[in-house]
Amino acid sequence: MKYLEITSLKNDKIKQTFKLRERKYRDKLGLTLLEGYRELSRASEYGMELKECFFCPEMFLGENEYTLLDSLAQKGARLYQVTTAILRKLAYRERPEGLIATATIAEHTLENLPVKKNAFYLVAEAIEKPGNLGSILRSADAAGVDGLILCDKTTDIYNPNVIRASTGALFSVPMAVCTSEEALQWLKDHNVKTLAATPHTDYVYTDVDLTQSVAIAVGTEQHGLSPMWMDSADLKVMIPMLGKIDSLNVATATTILLYETARQRNWGKN
Numbered sequence: 708m709k710y711l712e713i714t715s716l717k718n719d720k721i722k723q724t725f726k727l728r729e730r731k732y733r734d735k736l737g738l739t740l741l742e743g744y745r746e747l748s749r750a751s752e753y754g755m756e757l758k759e760c761f762f763c764p765e766m767f768l769g770e771n772e773y774t775l776l777d778s779l780a781q782k783g784a785r786l787y788q789v790t791t792a793i794l795r796k797l798a799y800r801e802r803p804e805g806l807i808a809t810a811t812i813a814e815h816t817l818e819n820l821p822v823k824k825n826a827f828y829l830v831a832e833a834i835e836k837p838g839n840l841g842s843i844l845r846s847a848d849a850a851g852v853d854g855l856i857l858c859d860k861t862t863d864i865y866n867p868n869v870i871r872a873s874t875g876a877l878f879s880v881p882m883a884v885c886t887s888e889e890a891l892q893w894l895k896d897h898n899v900k901t902l903a904a905t906p907h908t909d910y911v912y913t914d915v916d917l918t919q920s921v922a923i924a925v926g927t928e929q930h931g932l933s934p935m936w937m938d939s940a941d942l943k944v945m946i947p948m949l950g951k952i953d954s955l956n957v958a959t960a961t962t963i964l965l966y967e968t969a970r971q972r973n974w975g976k977n
Contacts, residue, residue, distance in 0.1 A: 708777050710786035713761075713793060721793055724761070724809060728799070730863045733812065739865035741808045742799055744768070748775055749875030756811040757784045763794040766805030775806075784808065799867045812865055817883040817893045820854040826899060827851070827968060828922035830890055832858045832936060834957065835928055840864065841872020842958035843925070848876035850965035851973075855880050856894075856922070858887040891939055894922050903932050903940035904960060906953070912944040917968040925961045 726732040727740045741747050751757055760779050780786055797807045829852050834840045840862050847855050870877055894901060899920045926932035946963055
Protein backbone atom coordinates (compact mmCIF):
# COMPACT_ATOMS: atom_id res chain seq x y z
CA MET A 708 0.00 0.00 0.00
CA LYS A 709 1.57 3.26 -1.14
CA TYR A 710 1.07 6.41 0.86
CA LEU A 711 2.71 9.72 1.71
CA GLU A 712 3.26 11.07 5.20
CA ILE A 713 2.16 14.51 6.38
CA THR A 714 3.31 15.70 9.79
CA SER A 715 2.73 19.46 9.71
CA LEU A 716 -0.53 21.21 10.46
CA LYS A 717 0.64 23.96 8.13
CA ASN A 718 0.81 21.65 5.12
CA ASP A 719 -1.08 23.20 2.19
CA LYS A 720 -3.06 20.02 1.53
CA ILE A 721 -4.25 19.94 5.12
CA LYS A 722 -5.24 23.61 4.92
CA GLN A 723 -7.24 23.03 1.73
CA THR A 724 -8.94 19.94 3.12
CA PHE A 725 -9.85 21.77 6.33
CA LYS A 726 -11.74 24.35 4.26
CA LEU A 727 -14.20 21.63 3.22
CA ARG A 728 -15.75 21.92 6.64
CA GLU A 729 -17.45 25.04 5.23
CA ARG A 730 -20.29 24.77 2.73
CA LYS A 731 -19.00 27.52 0.41
CA TYR A 732 -15.81 25.57 -0.22
CA ARG A 733 -17.68 22.29 -0.69
CA ASP A 734 -19.85 24.01 -3.30
CA LYS A 735 -16.88 25.71 -4.94
CA LEU A 736 -14.69 22.62 -5.17
CA GLY A 737 -17.40 20.00 -5.63
CA LEU A 738 -15.93 17.97 -2.79
CA THR A 739 -17.08 16.92 0.66
CA LEU A 740 -15.55 15.33 3.74
CA LEU A 741 -16.31 11.80 4.87
CA GLU A 742 -15.32 10.56 8.29
CA GLY A 743 -15.20 7.11 9.85
CA TYR A 744 -14.85 3.51 8.72
CA ARG A 745 -18.55 2.87 8.11
CA GLU A 746 -19.09 6.06 6.11
CA LEU A 747 -16.03 5.55 3.92
CA SER A 748 -16.91 1.90 3.34
CA ARG A 749 -20.50 2.63 2.32
CA ALA A 750 -19.55 5.59 0.17
CA SER A 751 -17.09 3.42 -1.73
CA GLU A 752 -19.55 0.53 -1.96
CA TYR A 753 -22.24 2.71 -3.51
CA GLY A 754 -20.00 4.32 -6.07
CA MET A 755 -18.85 7.65 -4.64
CA GLU A 756 -15.48 8.74 -5.93
CA LEU A 757 -13.10 9.09 -3.00
CA LYS A 758 -10.22 11.34 -4.00
CA GLU A 759 -7.94 11.38 -0.96
CA CYS A 760 -7.86 9.56 2.36
CA PHE A 761 -6.07 10.73 5.48
CA PHE A 762 -5.45 8.05 8.07
CA CYS A 763 -3.91 7.79 11.52
CA PRO A 764 -3.28 4.18 12.65
CA GLU A 765 -3.05 5.17 16.31
CA MET A 766 -6.74 6.07 16.22
CA PHE A 767 -8.08 2.97 14.43
CA LEU A 768 -10.85 1.13 16.28
CA GLY A 769 -10.56 -2.26 14.58
CA GLU A 770 -8.51 -4.43 12.26
CA ASN A 771 -10.21 -3.80 8.91
CA GLU A 772 -8.98 -0.28 8.25
CA TYR A 773 -5.96 -1.36 6.20
CA THR A 774 -8.15 -3.58 4.02
CA LEU A 775 -10.36 -0.59 3.35
CA LEU A 776 -7.36 1.61 2.58
CA ASP A 777 -6.06 -0.98 0.11
CA SER A 778 -9.45 -1.04 -1.58
CA LEU A 779 -9.61 2.75 -1.81
CA ALA A 780 -6.10 2.90 -3.23
CA GLN A 781 -7.01 0.35 -5.89
CA LYS A 782 -9.93 2.59 -6.88
CA GLY A 783 -7.62 5.54 -7.32
CA ALA A 784 -7.68 7.34 -3.97
CA ARG A 785 -4.45 8.95 -2.80
CA LEU A 786 -3.46 7.96 0.74
CA TYR A 787 -1.82 10.14 3.37
CA GLN A 788 -0.72 8.97 6.81
CA VAL A 789 -1.06 11.85 9.25
CA THR A 790 -0.48 12.62 12.90
CA THR A 791 -3.20 12.53 15.55
CA ALA A 792 -3.07 16.34 15.70
CA ILE A 793 -3.81 16.62 11.98
CA LEU A 794 -6.58 14.02 12.07
CA ARG A 795 -8.25 15.80 14.99
CA LYS A 796 -8.01 19.13 13.15
CA LEU A 797 -9.87 17.69 10.15
CA ALA A 798 -12.41 15.69 12.17
CA TYR A 799 -15.96 16.63 13.08
CA ARG A 800 -16.39 13.94 15.69
CA GLU A 801 -15.32 14.26 19.28
CA ARG A 802 -13.82 10.77 19.05
CA PRO A 803 -12.32 10.40 15.57
CA GLU A 804 -11.79 6.90 14.17
CA GLY A 805 -8.60 7.69 12.30
CA LEU A 806 -10.08 7.90 8.80
CA ILE A 807 -11.10 11.00 6.84
CA ALA A 808 -11.57 11.23 3.07
CA THR A 809 -12.49 13.76 0.45
CA ALA A 810 -15.11 12.68 -2.07
CA THR A 811 -16.63 14.08 -5.23
CA ILE A 812 -20.14 15.44 -4.69
CA ALA A 813 -22.62 13.57 -6.87
CA GLU A 814 -25.37 15.18 -8.94
CA HIS A 815 -28.90 14.31 -7.88
CA THR A 816 -31.56 14.82 -10.54
CA LEU A 817 -35.10 13.59 -11.07
CA GLU A 818 -33.98 11.89 -14.28
CA ASN A 819 -31.82 9.54 -12.22
CA LEU A 820 -34.58 8.38 -9.89
CA PRO A 821 -35.83 4.82 -10.47
CA VAL A 822 -39.32 4.59 -11.94
CA LYS A 823 -41.18 1.47 -10.81
CA LYS A 824 -44.64 -0.01 -10.66
CA ASN A 825 -46.20 0.78 -7.27
CA ALA A 826 -43.21 2.99 -6.46
CA PHE A 827 -42.51 4.25 -2.96
CA TYR A 828 -41.02 7.73 -2.69
CA LEU A 829 -40.34 10.20 0.07
CA VAL A 830 -40.52 13.97 -0.45
CA ALA A 831 -38.75 16.20 2.08
CA GLU A 832 -39.50 19.89 1.73
CA ALA A 833 -37.05 22.48 3.08
CA ILE A 834 -35.69 20.42 5.98
CA GLU A 835 -33.49 22.78 7.97
CA LYS A 836 -31.53 20.72 10.49
CA PRO A 837 -28.70 18.43 9.31
CA GLY A 838 -29.43 15.91 12.05
CA ASN A 839 -33.06 15.59 10.98
CA LEU A 840 -32.16 15.18 7.33
CA GLY A 841 -29.61 12.53 8.21
CA SER A 842 -32.14 10.65 10.35
CA ILE A 843 -34.72 10.86 7.55
CA LEU A 844 -32.20 9.36 5.11
CA ARG A 845 -31.45 6.56 7.57
CA SER A 846 -35.16 5.73 7.93
CA ALA A 847 -35.68 5.95 4.17
CA ASP A 848 -32.97 3.36 3.62
CA ALA A 849 -34.33 1.10 6.37
CA ALA A 850 -37.90 1.23 5.01
CA GLY A 851 -36.78 0.53 1.46
CA VAL A 852 -37.90 3.67 -0.34
CA ASP A 853 -37.30 3.81 -4.07
CA GLY A 854 -36.15 7.40 -3.92
CA LEU A 855 -35.97 10.57 -1.84
CA ILE A 856 -36.90 13.87 -3.46
CA LEU A 857 -35.42 16.80 -1.57
CA CYS A 858 -37.33 19.99 -2.44
CA ASP A 859 -36.31 23.60 -1.92
CA LYS A 860 -33.37 22.49 0.19
CA THR A 861 -32.06 24.72 2.94
CA THR A 862 -29.54 22.22 4.32
CA ASP A 863 -26.44 21.12 2.45
CA ILE A 864 -26.96 17.39 1.97
CA TYR A 865 -23.19 16.90 2.09
CA ASN A 866 -22.83 18.61 5.44
CA PRO A 867 -20.72 16.18 7.49
CA ASN A 868 -23.41 16.17 10.17
CA VAL A 869 -25.96 14.94 7.61
CA ILE A 870 -23.59 12.19 6.53
CA ARG A 871 -22.89 11.19 10.11
CA ALA A 872 -26.56 11.14 11.15
CA SER A 873 -27.48 9.11 8.07
CA THR A 874 -24.82 6.49 8.97
CA GLY A 875 -23.99 6.33 5.28
CA ALA A 876 -27.58 6.10 3.99
CA LEU A 877 -26.88 9.26 1.99
CA PHE A 878 -24.99 7.01 -0.43
CA SER A 879 -27.50 4.16 -0.66
CA VAL A 880 -30.80 6.02 -1.12
CA PRO A 881 -31.51 7.24 -4.70
CA MET A 882 -32.05 10.97 -4.40
CA ALA A 883 -33.09 14.02 -6.42
CA VAL A 884 -32.78 17.68 -5.50
CA CYS A 885 -35.24 20.06 -7.17
CA THR A 886 -37.98 22.63 -6.61
CA SER A 887 -41.37 21.69 -5.24
CA GLU A 888 -42.96 22.57 -8.58
CA GLU A 889 -40.61 20.23 -10.42
CA ALA A 890 -41.23 17.44 -7.93
CA LEU A 891 -45.01 17.72 -8.13
CA GLN A 892 -44.95 17.66 -11.91
CA TRP A 893 -42.62 14.65 -11.96
CA LEU A 894 -44.87 12.74 -9.57
CA LYS A 895 -47.96 13.56 -11.62
CA ASP A 896 -46.21 12.53 -14.83
CA HIS A 897 -45.51 9.12 -13.27
CA ASN A 898 -48.98 8.70 -11.72
CA VAL A 899 -47.69 8.79 -8.17
CA LYS A 900 -50.13 9.92 -5.46
CA THR A 901 -48.87 12.23 -2.75
CA LEU A 902 -49.61 11.78 0.95
CA ALA A 903 -49.41 14.52 3.56
CA ALA A 904 -49.82 14.32 7.32
CA THR A 905 -52.15 16.86 8.91
CA PRO A 906 -54.35 17.02 12.02
CA HIS A 907 -57.19 18.33 9.85
CA THR A 908 -58.49 15.01 8.55
CA ASP A 909 -60.52 12.05 9.78
CA TYR A 910 -58.15 9.45 8.31
CA VAL A 911 -55.52 7.85 10.52
CA TYR A 912 -52.30 6.97 8.69
CA THR A 913 -53.09 3.25 8.96
CA ASP A 914 -56.45 3.71 7.19
CA VAL A 915 -55.19 4.44 3.66
CA ASP A 916 -53.82 2.09 1.01
CA LEU A 917 -50.08 2.62 0.81
CA THR A 918 -49.39 -0.29 -1.56
CA GLN A 919 -50.14 1.90 -4.58
CA SER A 920 -47.60 4.27 -6.10
CA VAL A 921 -47.20 6.88 -3.39
CA ALA A 922 -44.92 9.69 -2.28
CA ILE A 923 -44.97 10.59 1.39
CA ALA A 924 -44.38 14.32 1.78
CA VAL A 925 -42.94 15.87 4.93
CA GLY A 926 -42.10 19.51 5.61
CA THR A 927 -40.12 21.93 7.71
CA GLU A 928 -39.52 21.39 11.39
CA GLN A 929 -41.42 24.49 12.46
CA HIS A 930 -44.24 24.89 9.95
CA GLY A 931 -44.64 21.50 8.27
CA LEU A 932 -45.57 21.27 4.62
CA SER A 933 -46.20 24.40 2.59
CA PRO A 934 -49.75 25.16 1.37
CA MET A 935 -48.75 24.07 -2.13
CA TRP A 936 -48.00 20.54 -0.99
CA MET A 937 -51.01 20.37 1.32
CA ASP A 938 -53.37 21.59 -1.41
CA SER A 939 -51.89 19.15 -3.93
CA ALA A 940 -51.95 16.08 -1.69
CA ASP A 941 -54.09 13.19 -2.92
CA LEU A 942 -54.16 11.59 0.52
CA LYS A 943 -54.25 13.31 3.89
CA VAL A 944 -53.71 11.42 7.11
CA MET A 945 -53.11 12.14 10.76
CA ILE A 946 -50.79 10.59 13.29
CA PRO A 947 -52.81 10.46 16.55
CA MET A 948 -51.31 12.46 19.42
CA LEU A 949 -52.44 11.09 22.78
CA GLY A 950 -50.48 13.36 25.11
CA LYS A 951 -50.16 17.08 25.65
CA ILE A 952 -47.80 17.75 22.71
CA ASP A 953 -49.51 18.41 19.38
CA SER A 954 -46.74 17.39 16.96
CA LEU A 955 -43.79 15.06 16.47
CA ASN A 956 -40.25 15.74 15.37
CA VAL A 957 -40.20 15.61 11.56
CA ALA A 958 -37.75 12.70 11.47
CA THR A 959 -39.90 10.71 13.92
CA ALA A 960 -43.12 11.40 12.01
CA THR A 961 -41.40 10.45 8.77
CA THR A 962 -40.24 7.14 10.22
CA ILE A 963 -43.76 6.26 11.37
CA LEU A 964 -45.22 6.90 7.91
CA LEU A 965 -42.41 5.09 6.12
CA TYR A 966 -42.75 2.00 8.25
CA GLU A 967 -46.51 1.85 7.86
CA THR A 968 -45.91 1.87 4.12
CA ALA A 969 -43.28 -0.85 4.44
CA ARG A 970 -45.61 -2.88 6.70
CA GLN A 971 -48.47 -2.80 4.21
CA ARG A 972 -46.22 -3.70 1.32
CA ASN A 973 -44.20 -6.42 3.01
CA TRP A 974 -46.32 -7.89 5.79
CA GLY A 975 -49.90 -7.00 4.93
CA LYS A 976 -52.38 -4.69 6.59
CA ASN A 977 -53.47 -7.12 9.29
